[in-house]
Amino acid sequence: MNRSKSVLLTCVIVCLLALFTGSITQARIVRIEITSTKSPTFDGKVFGQIGAYEKLRGKAYGELDPTNPQNALITDIRLAPRNAKGMVEYAMDIYILKPIDLNKGNHKLFLEVNNRGGKLFGGFNKSSGGNDPTTAAQVGDGFLMSQGYTIAWNGWDPSAAAANNNLTINLPIAKNKDGSPITGPSYEYIVYDNAGSVSHTLAYPAAVVTKAQATLTVRDHLQDSPMVIAADGWEYVNERTIRLLPAGTPFRKSAIYEFSYTARDPMVAGIGLAATRDFVSFLRYATADDVGNPNPLANAIQFTFSFSVSQPARYLNDFQTLGFNADEKGKRVLDGIENWLGGGSGIGLNVRFAQPSRTERNRQNHLYPESSFPFAYPILTDPLTGKTAGRIAACSASNTCPKVFEVNSANEYWVKAASLLHTDPKGNDLPDPENVHFFLVSGAQHGTGNAASRGMCQQLQNPTNADPLLRALFIALDNWVTKGIEPPKSAVPRQADKTAVVAMPKAGSQTGIVPQSALGWPSIPGVTYTGLITTRYQLDFGTSYSQGILTNYPPTLADRPVYVNFVSRVDNDGNEVAGIRLPNVAVPTATTTGWALRGAGFGENEGCEGAGQYIPFKTTKAERVATNDPRLSLEERYQTHDGYVQAVTNSVNKLVQQRLLLPEDAQDYIKNAEASNVLK
Structure with missing residues (x-):
């Protein structure tokens, strides 16, 4: 048996021992302090039968036994200072929005794993949200509140700035055994x-x-x-x-x-993973802390869900891989996870000298330990290293696997190799695990762009907004977890249906090329196509990397082997054919892409990071012929404004039937089409 397989087997055995050995000290939240309460909040707004909400802010203090097998995998925890009980301490900000009368709530926790300390849940409520939501306007349509969810946040990211109502965490500094600096x-x-x-x-x-x-x-x-x-x-x-x-x-x-x-002076950054584990476990299972302060949600939570955008979605990928969805009593922490924009990457939190605020793209933050095997959920053997692992391995051993939706934009496929989530390292399709579904939001960039601005990119940014889809998918996830109702089927590019176009790697670089002919990309006047794409190379961080210590840092790219990744093929307009085609792709007025190129003066023709493109169609056939635009004009597609509105209506009705849009959001699309100036 090789070393990597032996390590995996040892980890599984350790996890099982942790479940069944009652004498092991339990990590936990030992003290919770609610420092401020605003009741009611949101200007006293009442959410139907749920009633008004209140806001709790405070601190949670945790302790970890560094000898416990579930904590021992945290890099440098054995080198952290300990208190008189031999425990490693940490403290974090907490923030809770809850029904004043918890008995009227739905007994479900919506944990938003914060992004660099900030809250990004506003899209669920059609609001700006904000980092300290207080007013009725900041709660928007109250989507989550009207259903009775309790919403919570906790600090986990040690690099989050302690300002602007960010959530932070205080972590110990590791020292050598003699007390000298590491x-x-x-x-x-x-x-x-x-x-x-x-x-x-x-x-x-x-x-x-x-x-x-x-x-x-x-x-x-x-x-x-x-x-x-x-x-x-x-x-x-x-x-x-x-x-x-x-x-x-x-x-x-x-x-x-x-x-x-x-x-x-490296922080013991991996404690940030245990902090979320123990916070959710406390809210779900505890009645009070060690000094008698009550759990504000005691006996009120039956199901737990998480939602995350970008950086924290990558965090939750590692959270699962490293086994943190089991608390130290062997209980499941999260029942359902909706990850948006996480790609197939981790976050590089559980390493010495971690920098979790960074993310790697095809021209950004290369050579960080973000994107190492395993990428996919099933347990696989890496042909490049011989290592055997999978995101599902730890939770399978402890019987604590959550239901998961991995939702990604086209940008994650072009810029973060997201196809590796649902393929083996050679790019072969994998069957979906029983507990995971995968979705591509066709043609979307990393978030919602401003279609009136180029920024530092060559083309206007892509305004595709995935929030309506995320709302519908969250309802489907809830129903899957609480009622056993099968969710919508995965919708991603696949080799099997010939919607996948494989990237061609470049030697010695973390970028590659998607050939234009293979993709089917049309030659659009005034639009540059280079085919630039991120590829994943096997990086050698040194012999101690398995313990989270990077000795070859930064690693070199020369002659490193590559993991195969791909993107969705496009149609004659340049719009992606795979994934979930929201109305702006299914009934297009423009070509929308998940990739973009930097403009002059900004590293021209290199990747424009998380941006996509919005390249409008001409209005009439005469205009497109005069400019040699190969894409049909709006007039040729829809004939009239009413024709366009009807096409949008047909598209959203289909998505509603597929449970990919809620009826109220479908009506918004139709109203927006009616109010648009398309062919008016």
Whole structure:
């Protein structure tokens, strides 16, 4: 048996022992403090039979036994300071919105895993939400409140700024056994898309401010060779800041700088995973904390759900992989998970010198430990490393698997290799696990773009809004968990139905190419197509990476083998054929894409990060012929405004039947079509 398989077997055995060994000390929330209560909140708004809501803010204090097998996998926890009981302590912000009368609620918890400390649940309520929702306007249509959900947040991200009502967590610093500082390699990928940035703050303090022990490089484009900046071209301002010389010299706009140095004092960042586990477990199962403070949701929660957008969706991928959906009594923590924009990536939280605020895209934050095997849920063997693993392995051993919806935009397929969620490492389709469904939002960018703005990209941004779909899918997830009703079938590109177009990797690069002919991309006047796509390479972070310690950091890309990924084929308009085609794709007025390219002065023709494109059709046949646009005009498609409205109506009615839109959201699409200026 090779080492990786042995490690997996050991992990499974350890998890089972943790379930059945009663003598193991339990990690838990030992104290909860509600520091402020606003009752009622939302200007006293009443949500039907549920009544009014109240807002609770406070702190939760937790303890972890570093010798417990479920905690021992947290990197550096054995090197964290301990209290008199031998426990490792942490403290985090908590925030709860609940019915004043919990008996009138639906006895379900909606945990939003915050994004860099911020709350992004507003789309569920058709509102701006905000980081401290207080007014009736901030609750929008009250979608969640009208159904009686209790909504909760907790701090987990140690890099979240302690400002603006962000949720934060206080974590211990790991030290060597003799009490001396831990040092090790750290890395900064630095890009400023402005001409005025004159300094850069490091994620961790430098162990020594000696330039001979650090390297700063620069290049203008990904394909360029990095050029080392001489020692007289930069300096440490202090242990946490560097700048170019002479002082006041700005970093070159959109150039790629990379800084490698020796850092010190790593946080035990992986505790952030245990913090969410223990917070939800406390709210669900406890009646009071260790000093008698009552659980504000005691005996009121029967089912637990999570919703997350982007960074925290990647966090929840690792949360599952590492077994944190079982609490230390072996009980399931989350029953249902709706991940939006997580891709097939993790978050790199459980490593020494973690930087969870970063994310890797085809021109952003390369070489961070975000995207390592396993990518998919089933237990597979990695042909590149021989390692055997899967996101479902730990919860299968403890019988605590949640029901999961992995929902991704086209941007995640183009920019974050999301196809690896539902394929093996060679790109072969996998059957869906019993507890997971996968959905592509066709042609969408990473979030909702502004169709009136290009930003630093070449084309207008993509305004596709997935919130109505996410609402419908959440209802389907709830029904799957609580009633056993099968949800809508997965909708993603597949090799089997020939909707998948495989990326061609580039040697020594984390980007590749999707050939235009294979994709079916039309040649649109004024639109550049390069086929740029992110691919996943097997990166060597060193022999200690399995313990979360990166010794080869940053790793090199030269001659690294690749994991196969793909995107959806497109139709004659350039719109994706696979996935869930919302009305703006099924009844298009433009070509919408999940990829975009940077404009002049911003690293031209390289990836425009999370942006997509909105490329409108011409109104008449004469206009499109005059510009050699191969895509049919609006006039040729719909003839009249009423024809367009009818096409939208047919599209949304079909989505309602498929349980991919709620009736009220379908009506919004129809009203918007009627109010539009299409062929008016």
